[in-house]
Amino acid sequence: MQGLQFVTRDGFTLQGRWMPATSDPRGTAVVIAHGFTASKDDPEVEEFARGLADAGHDVLTYDSRGHNDSEGLCTLGDSEQFDVEAAVREARLRSGTVVVFGASMGAIAALRYAATDHGLAGAVSLSSPARWRIPRSASAVLAILMTRTRLGRYLAARFLRVRIHPQWTNPPPPEALVSNIRVPLAVVHGQSDSFIHTGEARRLALAAVGPTRLELVPRMGHAFDRTGIPSIRRAIDWALATAPA
Numbered sequence: 001m002q003g004l005q006f007v008t009r010d011g012f013t014l015q016g017r018w019m020p021a022t023s024d025p026r027g028t029a030v031v032i033a034h035g036f037t038a039s040k041d042d043p044e045v046e047e048f049a050r051g052l053a054d055a056g057h058d059v060l061t062y063d064s065r066g067h068n069d070s071e072g073l074c075t076l077g078d079s080e081q082f083d084v085e086a087a088v089r090e091a092r093l094r095s096g097t098v099v100v101f102g103a104s105m106g107a108i109a110a111l112r113y114a115a116t117d118h119g120l121a122g123a124v125s126l127s128s129p130a131r132w133r134i135p136r137s138a139s140a141v142l143a144i145l146m147t148r149t150r151l152g153r154y155l156a157a158r159f160l161r162v163r164i165h166p167q168w169t170n171p172p173p174p175e176a177l178v179s180n181i182r183v184p185l186a187v188v189h190g191q192s193d194s195f196i197h198t199g200e201a202r203r204l205a206l207a208a209v210g211p212t213r214l215e216l217v218p219r220m221g222h223a224f225d226r227t228g229i230p231s232i233r234r235a236i237d238w239a240l241a242t243a244p245a
Helices: 043-054 080-092 105-114 138-148 150-160 198-207 226-242
Strands: 002-007 013-019 028-033 058-062 097-103 122-126 185-190 212-217
Touching (some): 002 080, 013 043, 028 043, 028 080, 043 226, 058 080, 080 097, 097 105, 097 226, 105 122, 138 150, 185 198
Parallel strands (some): 028 058, 028 097, 122 185
Antiparallel strands (some): 013 058
C-alpha cells in the first residue's frame, strides 16, 4: 500500500492511496470515487478496495476535493470530475487498463468524467441520481440543510471534515451525460435505497447508448451497503470483459 498525492487540472492537491493486487494480478486498475462525507479511510471504502485487490485488481482510492486532507471545496459531483481525471491519470502510470467506479456523489463525478474519456475500460455507477430532484426522506432534508445553509456547511467542516462550496453550480444532470459515454457502463442500485429511488437507475440505463448493464439489488440500501458488494464486483468484471480488446 502506498500513499499518493496528485494535482487536479484546476490546481488542487488530493490525497490518495495505491493498493496493488494481492493475488493473481490482472493488469487492471480500479479508481474508486467515494460519496459525500466519505473518504478513502472509511472502513466500507477500505474493505471494498481490499476485496478488489484480493480479486487481482490494483486499486486507487483518494479523498475528493474538500474532504479529509484534500484541498479545495466540495461541489457535490460537478468539479469532482477533475478529481476523477487526476486519479485516472495517476492510475495509468501503473496500469494501461482502468475502470472508474463511483458511489453516490462519486458516481456523479465518475459519470461526468467517463463522458469525456473514451479510453477507459469501463465505468460503474453505484447509487447515482439521474436528475436533480429532492428525495422525500429525512436523510435528504438533512443533506440539504448541510449543503445549502451557512450553519450546515460550518457543522460539516467542523465535525465531518467536509468543506462545501457555498454555491450550487446546477450542472447538467447525469442522465444528460450518459449518452456521451462510449465505454461499457454498469449501473448498480439498491432496491431499498431510501435516499435515491431505483427509478433513477433505470433512467440512467435507458439514456445510455453504449454497452450497458443494470442491476437492481434486493434489500440493498444506499452506496456501500454490504448487500450490494458482490453485484458491484460483477459489474466491474462485466465492464472489463465487455471492453474492446
